[in-house]
Amino acid sequence: MHYKIVYNKSNESKSIATGKCRRENVSYPTHYYQKKSLMYQTQKGFTLIELLIVITIAAVMAVIALPNMNQWIASRRAASQAEQIANLLRFARNEAVRLNLPVYICPVKIKSDGSPNNGCNSQYAGNGMLAYADKNEDLRYQNDTVDLSIRSIILNGDTDKVEYSFNYIPIGTKHSAPSSSAAKEEVWWRFLPNGTFGHSTDGKDYQFSDGHIKISLTDKSAADAETKKARATVLLINGNGHVEICAKNDERKMCEYTSKE
Known part of the structure; x- marks a missing residue:
């Protein structure tokens, strides 16, 4: 319903003074209401063409981003395992002082429950690592009755997705490659x-x-x-047992990736 305000000319001065006015009903044609209703309508959902456009754009972006995503995942996997090794080394160094016992880190096969499977073995380098306190000082891990298992970490496990190389670089040699005297990997x-x-x-x-x-x-x-070089992470252990993970932009020769021979 719409109203039209009409002033009574005979009482115009009175109406103005009192602020009162008379209203009359005014009728508008039907198309007036239809146009006004359309003004307040909002679009809901989207058309099939719009959906196809969005899917196409998303597919193109996925094709472009997928190779970079794969490289990022592979790089992060190597970096994550480097962090695990670094944390194990730091912990073992502190435990040797706290327990007043020699602490060894050796390659082991890790069982599904996280415990080491049998003793240390060089063939498991890159599979898992065990830090233990050698209570009887016989240079080997037997069990937690004779020795003291401190911490173990799973590296590759059964997936074998990360490649490792362990090298000893003596002082005075070129740091870009291992010395020729280090024929075997230093994994103990x-x-x-x-x-x-x-x-x-x-x-x-x-x-x-x-x-x-x-x-x-x-x-x-x-x-x-x-x-391999682009996805690599390099970890260094100095003569005092301090561990360092090389940054990607580190230009030192010793931080260059060394391939597994």
Whole structure:
């Protein structure tokens, strides 16, 4: 219903003074209401053409982003395992001082419940690692009755997605590649209570480190050397057992990726 305001001319002065006015009903044609109703209508949903356009754009963006996403995932996998190793080393170093016992880190096969399967074995390098306190100081892990298991970590497990190389780089040699004397990988490490750090290739003859242990991690499925280098993370252990993860923009020679021979 619409109203039209009409002033009574005879009482115009009175109406103005009192603010009162008379209203009359006014009728409008039907099309007036139809146009006004359309003004307040809003579009709901979307058309099939709009849906197809959105799907096409999303598909194109996915095709462009997928290769970069795969590389990012592979790089993060290697970096995550490098962090696990670094944290294990830091913890083992502190435990050697706290327990006043030599603490060893060795390669092991990790069971599904997270415990080490049997003893240490070099063939499990890159599969898992165990840190244990050698209570009877016989240079080998037997069980938690004789020795003290401190912490174990799963690296590849059964997936084998990350490739590892372990190298010893003595002081005075070129840091871009391992020395020729290091024919076997240095995958056995020892922390003594006095803070010294040693390494070994077989878990028997430990040498005090005067250089760096270099661990290179990368995507095992990478097709070529450049891709492996782009997805790699390098971890360094110095002569005192301090661990460092090289930044991607670190230009030091020792932080260059070393492929597994």
